[in-house]
Amino acid sequence: MTAQVIDGKAIAARLRERLADEIREFTAETGTVPGLATVLVGNDPASEVYVGSKRKQAAAVGIADHHVHLDGDASDDEIAGTIRRLADDPSVSGILLQLPLPGGRDAAPLIDLIPAAKDVDGLTTLSAGLLARGKPGLRPCTPSGVIELLDASGIEIDGARAVVIGRSELVGAPLAQLLIQRNATVSVAHSHTTDLPGLTRTADILVAAAGRPGLVTADHVRPGAAVIDVGIHRTADGLQGDVDYAGVAEVAGWITPVPGGVGPMTIAMLLRNTLLAARLQRGEST
Numbered sequence: 001m002t003a004q005v006i007d008g009k010a011i012a013a014r015l016r017e018r019l020a021d022e023i024r025e026f027t028a029e030t031g032t033v034p035g036l037a038t039v040l041v042g043n044d045p046a047s048e049v050y051v052g053s054k055r056k057q058a059a060a061v062g063i064a065d066h067h068v069h070l071d072g073d074a075s076d077d078e079i080a081g082t083i084r085r086l087a088d089d090p091s092v093s094g095i096l097l098q099l100p101l102p103g104g105r106d107a108a109p110l111i112d113l114i115p116a117a118k119d120v121d122g123l124t125t126l127s128a129g130l131l132a133r134g135k136p137g138l139r140p141c142t143p144s145g146v147i148e149l150l151d152a153s154g155i156e157i158d159g160a161r162a163v164v165i166g167r168s169e170l171v172g173a174p175l176a177q178l179l180i181q182r183n184a185t186v187s188v189a190h191s192h193t194t195d196l197p198g199l200t201r202t203a204d205i206l207v208a209a210a211g212r213p214g215l216v217t218a219d220h221v222r223p224g225a226a227v228i229d230v231g232i233h234r235t236a237d238g239l240q241g242d243v244d245y246a247g248v249a250e251v252a253g254w255i256t257p258v259p260g261g262v263g264p265m266t267i268a269m270l271l272r273n274t275l276l277a278a279r280l281q282r283g284e285s286t
């Protein structure tokens with residue numbers, strides 16, 4: 001069997017087109033332009049590239065840019081002051097603190113200063129609690145992007161057996177919750193899981209978010225399963241995922257490439273969250 005390739009680049013492009021239309025209508029109706037504040041601390045080259053892509057794609061769909069660049073030696077108080085100012089600014093719909101912060105400092109207390117209604121990364125404790133309770137709120141971008149890819153490809157989530165490899169706050173844990181809320185039967189594998197291939201071979205939907213290049217081989221995959229690769233690794237041969245693409249594509253029913261799978265969806269979901277945040281600030285519900 002040769003898997004159908006899930007083209008995240010094309011799906012994200014269609015989503016951005018729809019968002020551009022929705023933002024145009026929202027702005028015409030309300031006189032409000034959704035605004036995204038990206039906060040970058042320091043000069044990490046990878047973070048600069050990520051923030052640059054987010055700002056460029058936001059501008060392309062009609063979102064106003066409220067970028068803030070702080071020195072790498074900015075104190076936690078300075079970063080906190082910036083976030084509080086953006087939280088109080090009515091022209092800012094969404095706030096994103098680019099991670100990781102320089103010097104390996106703990107970002108969690110700073111992230112928690114972002115009001116839930118402006119938390120476009122969906123990473124505050126309050127947003128995580130709303131997700132855990134199934135209450136309306138802004139959801140983390142990468143897990144939402146995985147759900148969008150499955151929906152756009154016509155892959156049934158309701159009733160499916162899903163295995164998520166990874167339990168991070170950023171990807172694995174929220175994705176497992178989103179899949180449960182869509183009525184999948186979900187198992188979460190992590191670094192202490194024994195017999196990973198035995199577990200993953202039960203999956204109709206297998207998501208690899210372990211951060212281990214090539215971890216998932218054909219031996220881990222049930223014939224016909226949908227395999228979603230969240231992993232990103234920079235290698236001498238370019239970007240690589242957690243999935244051994246060539247081998248798994250022979251067994252799976254659907255597969256996402258790296259690059260061009262989950263990656264483009266993450267920013268598209270950030271843009272969608274920014275519009276949702278602008279609506280939330282007008283008292284509309286998500």
Ligand code: NAD
Pocket residue numbers: 142165166167168169170171172189190191192193196209210211212215230231232233262263266
């Ligand atoms: P993380 O290191 O925080 O978490 C990794 C998780 O995988 C942990 O829960 C760990 O227990 C589990 N794990 C590690 N080795 C394992 C193994 N051998 N078997 C089973 N489980 C194992 O990483 P993260 O932030 O969740 O990111 C995971 C990957 O996704 C990374 O490669 C990261 O670069 C990528 N990522 C991609 C996007 C995107 O937009 N495509 C966004 C975020 C993260």
